[in-house]
Amino acid sequence: MAVEHNPIREGYFGEFGGAFIPEMLRENVVTLASRYREILAEVGFRQELDALLRDYVGRPTPLYHARRLSEDLGVTIFLKREDLCHTGSHKLNNAIGQVLLARRLGRTRIIAETGAGQHGVATATACALLNLPCVVYMGRRDMERQAPNVARMRLLGAEVRSVTSGSETLKDATNEALRDWIANPADTHYVIGSVVGPHPFPSMVAAFQSVIGAEIETQFAAATGGDVPDAIVACVGGGSNAIGGFVRFLDNAQVRLIGAEAAGEGIATPCTAATLTLGRPGVLHGARTMLLQTNDGQIVEAHSISAGLDYPGVGPQHAHLHASGRAEYVAVTDRQALDAVKLLCRTEGIIPALESAHAIAALSLARFEPGVRVVLVLSGRGDKDLATYERELATPEAE
Amino acid sequence: MSQRFRDAVSNGRPLLSVYMTAGFPQLDDTVRLARTLQDAGADMLEIGMPFSDPVADGPVIQSASEVALENGMTIELLFRQLESLRSSVSIPVFLMGYWNPVMQFGPKRFVNDCMVAGVDGLILPDLPLEEYCATFQSDVERAGLAYAGMIAPSTSDSRVREIDSSVNGFLYAVSVSGVTGATGGFGEAQLSYFKRLSDLDLRNPVIVGFGIHDAPTFSGATAHSAGGIVGTAFIRHLREHGLDVSRMRNFLNSIRPAG
Numbered sequence: 001m002a003v004e005h006n007p008i009r010e011g012y013f014g015e016f017g018g019a020f021i022p023e024m025l026r027e028n029v030v031t032l033a034s035r036y037r038e039i040l041a042e043v044g045f046r047q048e049l050d051a052l053l054r055d056y057v058g059r060p061t062p063l064y065h066a067r068r069l070s071e072d073l074g075v076t077i078f079l080k081r082e083d084l085c086h087t088g089s090h091k092l093n094n095a096i097g098q099v100l101l102a103r104r105l106g107r108t109r110i111i112a113e114t115g116a117g118q119h120g121v122a123t124a125t126a127c128a129l130l131n132l133p134c135v136v137y138m139g140r141r142d143m144e145r146q147a148p149n150v151a152r153m154r155l156l157g158a159e160v161r162s163v164t165s166g167s168e169t170l171k172d173a174t175n176e177a178l179r180d181w182i183a184n185p186a187d188t189h190y191v192i193g194s195v196v197g198p199h200p201f202p203s204m205v206a207a208f209q210s211v212i213g214a215e216i217e218t219q220f221a222a223a224t225g226g227d228v229p230d231a232i233v234a235c236v237g238g239g240s241n242a243i244g245g246f247v248r249f250l251d252n253a254q255v256r257l258i259g260a261e262a263a264g265e266g267i268a269t270p271c272t273a274a275t276l277t278l279g280r281p282g283v284l285h286g287a288r289t290m291l292l293q294t295n296d297g298q299i300v301e302a303h304s305i306s307a308g309l310d311y312p313g314v315g316p317q318h319a320h321l322h323a324s325g326r327a328e329y330v331a332v333t334d335r336q337a338l339d340a341v342k343l344l345c346r347t348e349g350i351i352p353a354l355e356s357a358h359a360i361a362a363l364s365l366a367r368f369e370p371g372v373r374v375v376l377v378l379s380g381r382g383d384k385d386l387a388t389y390e391r392e393l394a395t396p397e398a399e
Numbered sequence: 400m401s402q403r404f405r406d407a408v409s410n411g412r413p414l415l416s417v418y419m420t421a422g423f424p425q426l427d428d429t430v431r432l433a434r435t436l437q438d439a440g441a442d443m444l445e446i447g448m449p450f451s452d453p454v455a456d457g458p459v460i461q462s463a464s465e466v467a468l469e470n471g472m473t474i475e476l477l478f479r480q481l482e483s484l485r486s487s488v489s490i491p492v493f494l495m496g497y498w499n500p501v502m503q504f505g506p507k508r509f510v511n512d513c514m515v516a517g518v519d520g521l522i523l524p525d526l527p528l529e530e531y532c533a534t535f536q537s538d539v540e541r542a543g544l545a546y547a548g549m550i551a552p553s554t555s556d557s558r559v560r561e562i563d564s565s566v567n568g569f570l571y572a573v574s575v576s577g578v579t580g581a582t583g584g585f586g587e588a589q590l591s592y593f594k595r596l597s598d599l600d601l602r603n604p605v606i607v608g609f610g611i612h613d614a615p616t617f618s619g620a621t622a623h624s625a626g627g628i629v630g631t632a633f634i635r636h637l638r639e640h641g642l643d644v645s646r647m648r649n650f651l652n653s654i655r656p657a658g
Binding site: 172 | 453457461462468474500501502503504530550551578
């Protein structure tokens with residue numbers, strides 16, 4: 001597989017990216033940066049990964065023409081069904097890839113961070129499958145909010161460590177995973193869950209998620225007699241499913257790329273996670289990117305009803321695509337996302353994850369020309385969000 | 400580079416450097432604590448600029464940073480506090496912190512304010528050498544500030560030499576791969592690492608940090624280096640005993656016996 005990214009210089013996307021890491025991590029990060037591309041290009045590695053993606057993850061996932069949703073919105077919509085992946089989201093594409101890679105590098109222990117728990121479950125799953133011990137760091141508050149995923153990880157044999165520093169959420173879980181890696185550089189690989197962190201993680205995770213866009217290209221062409229979509233829409237927290245959907249089309253300016261970030265209660269309120277809309281350049285978790293921060297450079301806690309988008313940073317490649325104007329980013333509120341959940345349930349019989357619902361809501365905000373055909377990356381399913389939906393959305397009986 | 404720092408290093412005996420967090424335990428303690436540490440026998444100070452996401456720090460320094468931020472500490476305020484630093488503190492002072500707050504403050508303005516305040520140098524653990532050289536070094540050196548290059552046990556000899564030839568200040572040798580606050584002793588691996596560094600015959604003095612908390616760890620670290628840094632153990636002492644100078648002197652003497 002060709003590595004599907006195009007940083008302008010090593011580790012940088014325009015002015016964003018780099019590897020802002022303490023010297024203690026340098027050896028690991030340099031080894032990873034120098035070896036991951038050659039390993040990804042090995043025939044044996046490709047065969048092993050492709051077989052697992054097909055037989056275990058369930059790829060290719062369908063590209064489904066959502067006719068009733070299309071009718072409702074007046075735009076032709078195809079859903080890329082990442083929600084049908086094993087473990088319920090696109091996260092497993094990356095987790096399986098990285099754990100396989102870690103094994104090639106001779107690492108014997110895996111660590112990960114998780115917010116909503118989807119990446120933690122995916123990593124715990126990959127570790128069970130490939131027989132490696134797994135430690136997942138999770139903010140204490142997130143462990144309470146996402147208890148079913150904590151139970152899943154433990155059932156899969158992972159150790160879930162509660163993080164009680166800072167805001168006790170994803171940002172702090174990431175800090176704690178980095179501290180673990182600093183303390184265990186020789187035997188441990190850190191499976192970062194999104195296109196964030198120091199180089200080479202943003203490019204490497206993009207490479208593992210680029211299978212999404214590659215399948216979209218083939219499947220869309222098959223469905224339309226050789227055409228290319230007019231737009232790709234995806235939600236953006238760190239932004240891995242969006243990059244996975246975008247990278248194949250970056251060089252084709254005819255394809256609009258639209259990311260949906262979480263506005264929380266609104267971009268005029270302090271309760272938001274709209275990093276690209278509101279943030280300023282800064283350095284967090286090893287990368288220069290856009291951040292929600294105070295004037296003094298302290299990182300601000302993000303807010304979104306969706307735990308998976310609740311992050312004060314964003315992948316550096318998104319920061320660059322935003323700055324260069326190649327991709328557009330719209331901010332979707334909690335309420336708009338909840339309305340979109342209902343819309344997809346009622347028109348298509350699909351219960352989306354709250355994260356993915358932000359992308360659905362963005363369809364109404366993106367102002368499409370009549371007649372365009374849009375692919376929406378449905379990154380995950382909504383089982384994990386049922387409690388929120390029961391609380392926030394009126395049932396038919398109550399209407 | 401400042402004469403103060405040069406003199407402290409060439410003083411003959413191993414230098415005892417102490418880390419404190421600006422704005423901790425109370426917001427206005429910064430300069431008072433610096434002076435108390437000097438009176439208690441510290442040879443050099445590292446004043447930590449608190450950051451919300453300190454990935455190289457263990458729980459003790461993390462929580463001191465959190466308290467300092469809750470107290471209202473900012474870089475802006477730190478420089479106002481440091482206006483009175485040099486009227487009472489004559490030992491070298493380094494500022495230590497993470498890159499993002501410095502970047503937001505403005506790197507040029509930051510080094511300028513350091514110069515005005517009489518700060519001697521900087522330690523920025525998450526700014527790697529390549530980024531330092533590309534974006535910050537010229538400002539730092541124009542201001543005459545010293546700069547600490549971090550090295551770890553995993554750093555190769557050739558990389559140590561590269562860092563040594565690129566910075567003017569000292570090499571901050573992290574004793575073990577880990578975050579601040581280790582409580583064990585130093586084993587053979589660490590002692591031979593310190594020896595290996597000393598055998599490299601570097602331009603800059605080596606000062607060892609992370610895990611120094613008592614006399615054996617201090618003497619182990621400084622047998623082959625110019626000095627040792629006490630951070631977490633001091634923050635613990637401070638939390639328990641406050642700014643009392645005689646207790647502080649006893650604490651520092653328990654790490655580097657007086658003499």
